[in-house]
Amino acid sequence: MALTDDAIGKIKNMIMSGELGPGDRLPREADLAARLGLSRNSLREAVRALSMIRVLDVRQGDGTYVTSLDPGVLLDALSFVVDFHRDDTVLQFLEVRRILEPAATALAAERMSDSDIEKLQALLDELGPGPTVDALVANDLEFHRRIAAGAGNGVLCSLIEGLSAPTTRARVWRGLTQEDAVSRTREQHQAIHDALAARRPDLARSWATIHIAGVEEWLRQAL
Incomplete structure (x- = not known):
């Protein structure tokens, strides 16, 4: 060696x-x-x-x-490492998301194009009433992916995407077991979008923090 x-x-x-x-x-x-x-x-x-x-x-x-x-190419290796995470480390991944994603959301409020913000609203509207948990989680993943990309920082976007997979199971579990998970997720997504559309970085950061911290807190109690 x-x-x-x-x-x-x-x-x-x-x-x-x-x-x-x-x-x-x-x-x-x-x-x-x-x-x-x-x-x-x-x-x-x-x-x-x-x-x-x-x-x-x-x-x-x-x-x-x-x-x-390119950072996106090099950080692909992160997803390989992340695939080996254990279920008892998922809270650690959520903590990292809580640190990174609000910062990315604040940047997106400054840098994301008007067109991409409009498409983000269209993505939220695609769910319609009473979505399935699978549809909600898929929509959630794409929602956060687009915001990370909208931050205009390839390194930050790659890190966030690489950290997304380990928390997917927790999102599904929450959607299946927490009574108001669907409505709460939709409301918070809409609030994040509205803060982006208003070009208010601090508000966008706050809503993103509330959104991710909510999943983290629920999981702490569930575990």
Whole structure:
């Protein structure tokens, strides 16, 4: 593992120094191994590790390339890690959401286009009266995804999307067991939308905090 870590560090240094940039092709394996003073096995393991976290892109029959290094691409690895969460950590994910999403919602109130805010209202209107829990959760996920995107910060958006999956089961559970969950969610979504439409970042932040904290508090009591 130490040799692989050393190989990873040397490739990382080549990228950080600018010797290799986004989209660049790595030298042939034998040449790169000799140049870096590595065994081909260590280099191969390093390339495999870096491809798993989307730093490198191995193309069969073509070669190995540095990816775009776009934050959204690199943070895709977060979802892989998140998939291994345990049910008893879901409150921790909700705490992180409570920190990040209100900030994103405040930014969206300043940056989201009028057209996207109108589409957000249309999304809420799609539910109609008496939606199923599955329909509500799907709508909820898309609602928050659009707001995160509307914040205009790719890193923040990727983090929020990556943290969304672990809390989906809690949202479904709440919708099935809490009597007023559907109406409360719809009311809070509408309040968030209205704050966005009014271009009031502080109000949008407050409603987003109330919304996520409500799910968190319900889950604490349920557990």
